[in-house]
Amino acid sequence: MSAENGNIVLSISGVNKTFGGLQALSDINLQIEEGKAHAIIGPNGAGKSTLLNTCIGRIRPDSGTINFLGHDLTGGNVKPHDINQLGISRVFQTPEIFPELSILHNVMTPAFARKEGTFSFNPLNALRDQKGIEHEAMDLLADLNMADVSRHHAGNLSRGNKRRLELAMCLIQHPRLLLLDEPTAGMARHDTNRTIELLKKIKASGMTKVIIEHDMHVVFSLADRISVLAQGAIIAEGHPDEIKGHPKVREAYLGSAEI
Amino acid sequence: MHTIIASTRMRDYITLALFTLVVLTAPLWGKLIGAGYPDLLKKFAIFGLFAVGYNILFGLTGYLSFGHAAFLGVGSYATVWSFKLLSMNVIPAVLFSIVLSGLLAVVIGFLSLRRTGIYFSILTLAFAQMSYNMAYSVLTPITNGETGLRVLRHDPRVLDSLFGVQVEGSPLGGLFGVTLTGYSGFYFCAALLILGFWIALRIFRSPYGLKLLAIKSNQTRMEYTGFNPRPYLLSAFVISGIYAGVAGSLMAIVDPLAGAERMQWTASGEVVLMTILGGLGTLFGPILGAALIKYLENIFSAFNDQTLFQIFDFLPHWLARIMVDITSPFVGDGWHLTLGVLFMAIIIFLPGGLMEGFRHISVRLSRKSGGDADMASLEAAEGESK
Numbered sequence: 001m002s003a004e005n006g007n008i009v010l011s012i013s014g015v016n017k018t019f020g021g022l023q024a025l026s027d028i029n030l031q032i033e034e035g036k037a038h039a040i041i042g043p044n045g046a047g048k049s050t051l052l053n054t055c056i057g058r059i060r061p062d063s064g065t066i067n068f069l070g071h072d073l074t075g076g077n078v079k080p081h082d083i084n085q086l087g088i089s090r091v092f093q094t095p096e097i098f099p100e101l102s103i104l105h106n107v108m109t110p111a112f113a114r115k116e117g118t119f120s121f122n123p124l125n126a127l128r129d130q131k132g133i134e135h136e137a138m139d140l141l142a143d144l145n146m147a148d149v150s151r152h153h154a155g156n157l158s159r160g161n162k163r164r165l166e167l168a169m170c171l172i173q174h175p176r177l178l179l180l181d182e183p184t185a186g187m188a189r190h191d192t193n194r195t196i197e198l199l200k201k202i203k204a205s206g207m208t209k210v211i212i213e214h215d216m217h218v219v220f221s222l223a224d225r226i227s228v229l230a231q232g233a234i235i236a237e238g239h240p241d242e243i244k245g246h247p248k249v250r251e252a253y254l255g256s257a258e259i
Numbered sequence: 260m261h262t263i264i265a266s267t268r269m270r271d272y273i274t275l276a277l278f279t280l281v282v283l284t285a286p287l288w289g290k291l292i293g294a295g296y297p298d299l300l301k302k303f304a305i306f307g308l309f310a311v312g313y314n315i316l317f318g319l320t321g322y323l324s325f326g327h328a329a330f331l332g333v334g335s336y337a338t339v340w341s342f343k344l345l346s347m348n349v350i351p352a353v354l355f356s357i358v359l360s361g362l363l364a365v366v367i368g369f370l371s372l373r374r375t376g377i378y379f380s381i382l383t384l385a386f387a388q389m390s391y392n393m394a395y396s397v398l399t400p401i402t403n404g405e406t407g408l409r410v411l412r413h414d415p416r417v418l419d420s421l422f423g424v425q426v427e428g429s430p431l432g433g434l435f436g437v438t439l440t441g442y443s444g445f446y447f448c449a450a451l452l453i454l455g456f457w458i459a460l461r462i463f464r465s466p467y468g469l470k471l472l473a474i475k476s477n478q479t480r481m482e483y484t485g486f487n488p489r490p491y492l493l494s495a496f497v498i499s500g501i502y503a504g505v506a507g508s509l510m511a512i513v514d515p516l517a518g519a520e521r522m523q524w525t526a527s528g529e530v531v532l533m534t535i536l537g538g539l540g541t542l543f544g545p546i547l548g549a550a551l552i553k554y555l556e557n558i559f560s561a562f563n564d565q566t567l568f569q570i571f572d573f574l575p576h577w578l579a580r581i582m583v584d585i586t587s588p589f590v591g592d593g594w595h596l597t598l599g600v601l602f603m604a605i606i607i608f609l610p611g612g613l614m615e616g617f618r619h620i621s622v623r624l625s626r627k628s629g630g631d632a633d634m635a636s637l638e639a640a641e642g643e644s645k
Contacts, residue, residue, distance in 0.1 A: 124458075127464055128267070
């Protein structure tokens with residue numbers, strides 16, 4: 001474990017959250033290191049989505065603190081655009097793209113948020129003069145084999161391609177932290193493999209990632225570190241090999257499934 | 260949305276040049292369709308401008324405002340007041356209208372944009388109806404209530420008296436000595452329409468326009484992409500409000516009076532119809548829609564039973580009687596019934612408006628582009644390997 005002393009990008013300490021009588025999160029402590037892919041796994045209802053939304057300040061925890069690169073996100077109700085401007089890009093369970101825009105413009109639009117901030121009023125500038133952004137977007141699309149169809153509506157893409165497009169939309173922002181909420185949910189095996197290949201490329205580039213995932217195949221191909229969540233608590237954390245052999249994890253989550 | 264596609268600078272200039280040519284030659288081609296007189300052509304230009312601006316809000320962001328008549332009315336009042344207090348010159352009048360309609364749009368937009376969808380529409384409608392009712396009641400000292408605000412000979416007109424400009428006869432809007440009546444009035448409206456069209460074209464081709472479309476397409480993604488949609492929506496609302504204000508100003512310039520009825524909800528509804536009829540979110544559609552509605556209104560509202568009898572003259576008298584009875588509710592004051600039928604037909608058969616119709620025709624005329632094949636092969640490759 002040479003990475004123990006890396007820079008911490010996202011730090012979650014002592015977070016508790018109850019909804020009514022339900023303990024959704026109990027005493028969560030997580031440190032996401034720079035350049036690492038950190039997976040959070042757990043059965044349905046374990047609190048993965050609650051944890052994700054708490055991490056980015058959308059849900060206010062009852063106690064504990066969340067710190068992203070020195071910014072306190074504990075308060076809850078942090079605006080999504082502020083979260084993004086801090087450097088957190090997010091991929092959703094169901095791909096959120098701009099279906100009516102062309103594939104190229106889907107990728108170009110997020111680049112403007114990085115360049116211009118939450119708002120800029122430049123109604124008389126020409127889009128065609130944004131060559132730098134266009135080239136960067138086309139390079140990303142070439143990786144997705146979508147360069148030839150870049151002028152087509154994104155809404156016509158298959159689900160797998162929509163997901164990879166959404167990933168490209170996050171990548172063009174060069175986020176400090178990429179949140180992936182079940183990036184291969186609802187995908188066929190072939191699609192899943194292609195998405196993993198793409199994510200591995202990003203991993204190689206050293207981008208910090210938090211992956212919420214069901215699919216063990218995805219988790220063990222991508223993660224540097226894994227936290228296992230069950231009934232709102234982290235029951236195990238460690239290197240993928242440690243998690244594979246962890247008896248508590250087998251009991252709570254993996255059951256008799258082969259890994 | 261086909262609006263923001265790869266466009267070269269040259270293509271934009273050609274588009275503008277052709278548009279300018281068509282607008283400036285309107286008195287000539289207007290004659291061919293029986294519209295070759297200034298009053299109707301002015302309506303084409305004024306409502307065209309109104310619709311072009313409205314389309315920047317509704318067409319790009321998808322926010323349906325039912326309250327743009329308020330800006331039309333404020334533009335008219337501002338212009339008449341400028342005529343009364345400052346000068347019969349139209350330049351300060353238009354500027355004054357821009358400022359006032361812009362300010363009103365900031366207020367109404369700021370409050371209405373706290374909600375989306377149907378709630379936004381209803382808020383804008385409520386604000387416009389409030390403006391309308393206030394113009395009739397408490398604001399009578401400013402609006403002159405039911406009588407309407409008109410320009411009088413003995414109004415102060417500070418700037419005119421300062422420069423020794425005399426008003427002879429009934430005061431009319433002018434541009435440095437040129438009285439804007441008849442065709443000169445039309446050409447002034449046409450100039451502003453062309454300017455308004457050019458600005459709209461630039462917005463459609465800009466990153467700003469792309470972001471407005473992105474808000475329409477997926478607001479959640481927009482927010483998580485790092486954009487704050489509110490200032491984008493508000494600025495689009497204000498721009499379209501200013502267009503409406505200038506259109507209202509032009510109405511008062513070609514006919515120097517302003518009445519509260521201009522603010523009624525029917526005027527807001529009309530611009531919605533124009534935009535959808537012509538093609539929502541397209542550059543030319545709203546202008547086409549505006550011209551078509553004003554053209555048909557001109558024809559159908561002029562009909563009465565007398566003219567209908569003349570049309571059905573070739574039929575036996577009893578049959579002509581029946582035909583007139585059937586058609587008469589659709590003409591004259593009842594021409595809105597015709598408009599309703601037309602609107603329904605367009606929505607059902609051409610949801611994208613007239614522009615969609617033209618697109619179908621041009622696709623049928625030219626071969627399908629190779630790009631669709633690329634898309635098909637990309638998705639087919641997915642399918643095979645599943």
